[in-house]
Amino acid sequence: MELSISPGSVVAPFLxxxxxxxxxxxxxxxxxxxVLIGGIVTLLSLGxxxxxxxxxxxxxxxxxxxxxxxxTLIGLGCCLALGMWAPAVHTIAxxxxxxxxxxxxxxxxxxxxxxxxRLKVFSRPVLDVMQTMxxxxxxxxxxxxxxxxxxxxxxxxxxxxxxxxIRLTILAMSQIPLNRLELGAAIGAKPRxxxxxxxxxxxxxxxxxxxxxxxxxxxxxxxxxxxVGAGGLGSEVTxxxxxxxxxxxxxxxxxxxxxxxxxxxxxxxxxxARFLKH
Numbered sequence: 001m002e003l004s005i006s007p008g009s010v011v012a013p014f015l016x017x018x019x020x021x022x023x024x025x026x027x028x029x030x031x032x033x034x035v036l037i038g039g040i041v042t043l044l045s046l047g048x049x050x051x052x053x054x055x056x057x058x059x060x061x062x063x064x065x066x067x068x069x070x071x072t073l074i075g076l077g078c079c080l081a082l083g084m085w086a087p088a089v090h091t092i093a094x095x096x097x098x099x100x101x102x103x104x105x106x107x108x109x110x111x112x113x114x115x116x117x118r119l120k121v122f123s124r125p126v127l128d129v130m131q132t133m134x135x136x137x138x139x140x141x142x143x144x145x146x147x148x149x150x151x152x153x154x155x156x157x158x159x160x161x162x163x164x165x166i167r168l169t170i171l172a173m174s175q176i177p178l179n180r181l182e183l184g185a186a187i188g189a190k191p192r193x194x195x196x197x198x199x200x201x202x203x204x205x206x207x208x209x210x211x212x213x214x215x216x217x218x219x220x221x222x223x224x225x226x227x228v229g230a231g232g233l234g235s236e237v238t239x240x241x242x243x244x245x246x247x248x249x250x251x252x253x254x255x256x257x258x259x260x261x262x263x264x265x266x267x268x269x270x271x272x273a274r275f276l277k278h
Contacts, residue, residue, distance in 0.1 A: 015141055015144045015145065018145060019144065019145055026145050026146055029146075029151075029155075030146050030147075030149075030151045033097070033150075033151045033154055033155070034150070034151060036097055037090075037093050037094065037097065037150055037151075037154070040092070040093035040096060040097070041089055041090055041093045044056075044089045044092065044093065045089060049080050049085045050080075053072075053073065053076040053077060053080065054073070056072055056076060057069045057070070057072040057073035057076070060072040060262070060266050063266060064265060064266050064268070068262075068265045068266055071261070071262060071265060072262050072266075075258040075259075075261065075262050076088070076258075076262070078254070078255075078258055079255045079258055079259075082251040082254060082255055083251065084233060084236065084251055084252060084255040087231070087232045087233045087235065087236050087252065087255070088232075088233060088255050088259060090150075090231045090232035090233075091219075091222055091232035091233045091234070091255075091256070091259060092259065094150065094153070094154055094157070094218075094222055094225075094230065094232060095215070095218050095219065095222065095259065095263060097154060097158075098154055098157040098158050098161060098214075098218045098221075098222075099161065099211070099214050099215055099218055099263070099267075101158045102157075102158050102160075102161030102162050102165055102214045102218065103161075103165060103210070103211065103214055105158070105162050105165075106161070106162045106163075106164075106165025106166045106168075106169060106210065106214070107165060107169050107207070107210075109162070109166050109169075110165065110166040110167070110168070110169020110170050110172075110173070111169060111173060111195070111199075113166065113169075113170055114169065114170045114173035114174065120170065123166070123170075127163045127166060127167055130159075130162075130163040131163045131164065131167075135156075135160060135220070135221055135224050136224070138156035138157075138159050138160050138221075139152065139153070139156045139224065139225065139227075139228060142155050142156040143228050148228050148229040149228070149229050149230065149231075150225075150229075150230045150231055150232075152225075152228060152230075153221070153222070153225030153226075153228055153229075153230030153234075154225075154230070156221060156225065157217075157218050157221040157222060157225065160217055160218075160221050161213075161214040161217045161218055161221075164210060164213045164214070164217065165210045165213070165214055168206055168207065168209055168210035168213070169203070169207065169210065171206055172203035172204075172205075172206035172207050172210075173199060173203055175203070175206060176198075176199055176202045176203060177202070180198050180202060181194065181198065181199070183198075184197070184198045208267070208268060211264075211267045211268075212264055212267070212268075215260060215263050215264050215267065216260060216264075219256055219259065219260050222234045222256075223237055223256065226238040226239075233252045233255050233256050233259075236248060236249075236251075236252035236255075237249055237252045237253060237256075240252060
């Protein structure tokens with residue numbers, strides 16, 4: 001009699017154990033992210049869509065320049081004209097949270113891994129596996145632990161965006177000229193000062209690529225997450241497919257592309273041009 005062990009037979013009992021023994025922990029985590037999502041959605045819904053689009057355009061113009069502000073005004077106006085404003089607001093909230101957490105965790109882990117050759121060797125196959133796994137793999141355990149809704153979709157999106165950010169952070173840190181680090185040490189700067197004032201500013205051009213990757217991966221996951229009740233534009237795409245409504249699917253897809261372009265340009269515009277000259 002042959003014995004076969006599948007990944008599911010190993011992971012399923014582990015997930016059941018976590019769900020049974022740490023249920024309250026997962027409930028609190030879900031509550032935290034629900035409040036976070038609800039807060040951003042409420043903030044973006046304080047006024048009429050026209051007023052909020054104008055405010056967001058002004059904010060983007062102050063952050064990234066008048067061209068990005070004009071692009072935001074036109075793009076969000078198109079979302080409103082397409083009838084996708086409410087789903088777009090929900091998607092914006094999910095993307096903001098997912099990208100913020102993915103960038104923060106990815107950069108911190110990337111900096112730590114870049115300090116050790118052993119960690120680099122150990123992390124390489126782990127990151128390879130995480131980046132080659134289908135997005136569905138991240139959704140399944142999240143749904144098992146947190147149920148259907150926006151929270152499991154958000155957590156799966158965060159995890160999905162972390163590996164490329166770690167990899168690009170390691171690459172960025174390895175490309176920093178040694179003479180800059182030596183100069184910082186020569187003037188008596190502490191390791192923390194060297195990190196914040198020399199290493200991270202020098203690594204910004206490469207880190208920007210990570211921001212772009214996180215935004216695009218997050219948007220891709222948000223669409224898939226519509227299948228597990230995440231809401232937003234992903235649910236509109238799913239609804240269009242399930243009902244065979246081609247127009248609805250196209251309108252939601254166009255809104256997703258518009259949001260991707262706006263978020264990418266805003267993220268790029270937050271970095272002072274002088275850093276990009278290094």
